Amino acid sequence: MNARPNDTPILRAEHFTKYLSGRKILDDCSISIYPGDVKVLIGPSGAGKSTFLQCINCLLEPDEGEIWLGDRKVDVRNTRELCELRQHVGMIFQDFNLFDHLSAEDNVALAPRKVRGMNKQEALKRAHAELRRVGLEDKARLYPAELSGGQKQRVAIARALAMDPTVLLLDEPTSALDPELVGEVLTVIRDLASHGMPMIMVTHQMEFAQAVATEILFMEQGRVIEQGSPDELLAPGSQTRTQDFCVRLHDLCGGEAAAQE
Amino acid sequence: MHILSTIIEALPYILEGTLVTLLLVAGALSVGFCLGVPMAVTQVYAPKPFSRLVSFYVWFFRGVPVLLLLFLFYYGLFGLMGIDVGTVGASCLVLGMTSAAYQSQIFRGAILSLPTGQLKAGRALGFTDLQSIRTIILPQALRLSIPGWSNEYSILLKDSAMCFALGTPEIMARTHFVASRTYEHLPLYITAGLIYFLITLAGVTMLRRLEQKVRIPGYNTAGM
Numbered sequence: 440m441n442a443r444p445n446d447t448p449i450l451r452a453e454h455f456t457k458y459l460s461g462r463k464i465l466d467d468c469s470i471s472i473y474p475g476d477v478k479v480l481i482g483p484s485g486a487g488k489s490t491f492l493q494c495i496n497c498l499l500e501p502d503e504g505e506i507w508l509g510d511r512k513v514d515v516r517n518t519r520e521l522c523e524l525r526q527h528v529g530m531i532f533q534d535f536n537l538f539d540h541l542s543a544e545d546n547v548a549l550a551p552r553k554v555r556g557m558n559k560q561e562a563l564k565r566a567h568a569e570l571r572r573v574g575l576e577d578k579a580r581l582y583p584a585e586l587s588g589g590q591k592q593r594v595a596i597a598r599a600l601a602m603d604p605t606v607l608l609l610d611e612p613t614s615a616l617d618p619e620l621v622g623e624v625l626t627v628i629r630d631l632a633s634h635g636m637p638m639i640m641v642t643h644q645m646e647f648a649q650a651v652a653t654e655i656l657f658m659e660q661g662r663v664i665e666q667g668s669p670d671e672l673l674a675p676g677s678q679t680r681t682q683d684f685c686v687r688l689h690d691l692c693g694g695e696a697a698a699q700e
Numbered sequence: 701m702h703i704l705s706t707i708i709e710a711l712p713y714i715l716e717g718t719l720v721t722l723l724l725v726a727g728a729l730s731v732g733f734c735l736g737v738p739m740a741v742t743q744v745y746a747p748k749p750f751s752r753l754v755s756f757y758v759w760f761f762r763g764v765p766v767l768l769l770l771f772l773f774y775y776g777l778f779g780l781m782g783i784d785v786g787t788v789g790a791s792c793l794v795l796g797m798t799s800a801a802y803q804s805q806i807f808r809g810a811i812l813s814l815p816t817g818q819l820k821a822g823r824a825l826g827f828t829d830l831q832s833i834r835t836i837i838l839p840q841a842l843r844l845s846i847p848g849w850s851n852e853y854s855i856l857l858k859d860s861a862m863c864f865a866l867g868t869p870e871i872m873a874r875t876h877f878v879a880s881r882t883y884e885h886l887p888l889y890i891t892a893g894l895i896y897f898l899i900t901l902a903g904v905t906m907l908r909r910l911e912q913k914v915r916i917p918g919y920n921t922a923g924m
Contacts, residue, residue: 554826
């Protein structure tokens with residue numbers, strides 16, 4: 440791992456606890472991101488992975504816990520600091536959430552214009568650069584409803600990148616996609632990882648996780664119960680919960696997942 | 701032939717009333733729109749006390765006949781508030797406030813029909829909630845509102861005939877005035893009816909065109 444103990448992480452989420460309608464969904468979860476980190480959250484559904492991710496950029500406000508950007512603690516009740524945090528932390532959703540009334544280029548250009556105050560031309564130029572990066576420059580003028588799921592997710596990635604995020608959160612980015620479209624999105628994500636974009640990703644694509652992750656966090660019932668490099672956690676016979684979970688996942692849909700890779 | 705000449709003689713006078721009616725409708729729709737949009741946003745996004753206040757407003761204006769509201773404000777409340785805007789102004793305001801109650805519910809429905817992910821995506825990009833609502837939620841919600849809004853237009857147009865009761869010189873009042881002097885009730889009211897019919901048709905057609913024009917490519921066929 441490239442994290443050294445005396446480094447300051449780019450982003451730190453500490454001791455997050457979250458209750459939803461009286462139930463404890465997150466129980467004292469922490470995560471730190473250093474430059475070049477790709478952390479993958481895995482675990483059974485209902486384990487709190489998505490909740491944890493959405494607490495990191497405060498789409499859900501954690502009931503307890505602190506969030507640090509570099510060496511500065513973020514006061515999430517302060518609107519300005521909250522918006523600033525979210526500009527630093529890009530997010531990719533399972534169901535894309537593209538703005539349906541805007542073309543691909545305008546989807547990407549909107550936040551740079553409205554949030555960062557770029558002029559329209561500058562923002563569109565940036566949008567085209569980001570769309571080129573995800574291989575969709577020729578689709579710039581199409582609307583979300585005219586794109587395939589994989590293309591939508593790539594536009595969503597371009598949209599997040601246009602804000603120059605220091606960390607990217609990916610919430611099951613391929614779960615809503617037809618199997619034959621998963622590959623194109625994973626290729627883009629892998630490319631970002633190889634260029635050193637720090638990310639935290641929730642996924643069920645175990646082969647992919649194993650290939651790109653610098654660390655895997657296994658969650659169950661709102662807690663991070665195992666944490667380590669893929670090699671440690673997934674080694675055959677390592678007897679970890681993670682390995683056990685992956686074996687079962689593989690038995691269920693292993694053939695299919697392998698075919699997608 | 702006598703009937704025809706009565707109509708021809710009365711027509712310029714009634715058409716002048718048509719302009720008043722159009723002014724009333726345009727004014728009331730604008731007032732209703734300008735109040736209705738923030739009311740809808742308040743009802744969906746604002747804290748409880750504020751949304752309750754809007755609910756109360758909607759409950760009041762939807763629960764009372766328009767004719768009663770016209771009398772209530774023109775002969776009562778406007779006087780108490782020291783507002784003197786004449787019959788046209790008063791009609792416009794009362795119709796507008798009533799329309800706001802209905803329009804707010806059209807917009808509210810449209811906002812609620814949008815996926816919640818739209819606002820989330822805006823927030824995740826660093827938009828404030830107000831920015832998200834303005835640039836992401838409303839442009840979509842207003843598009844979805846056009847069919848309902850066209851309904852509101854046609855209802856409001858015909859409600860405007862009630863302003864006759866305040867003496868507002870619109871189509872209905874003028875037709876009634878001529879009819880009561882010439883006793884040619886039937887042809888004159890048919891003429892007035894035709895005018896209402898044509899204005900309704902023209903407005904609804906224009907809104908249908910607008911709906912087509914601002915349609916999001918690929919969206920309506922996929923989602924509707």
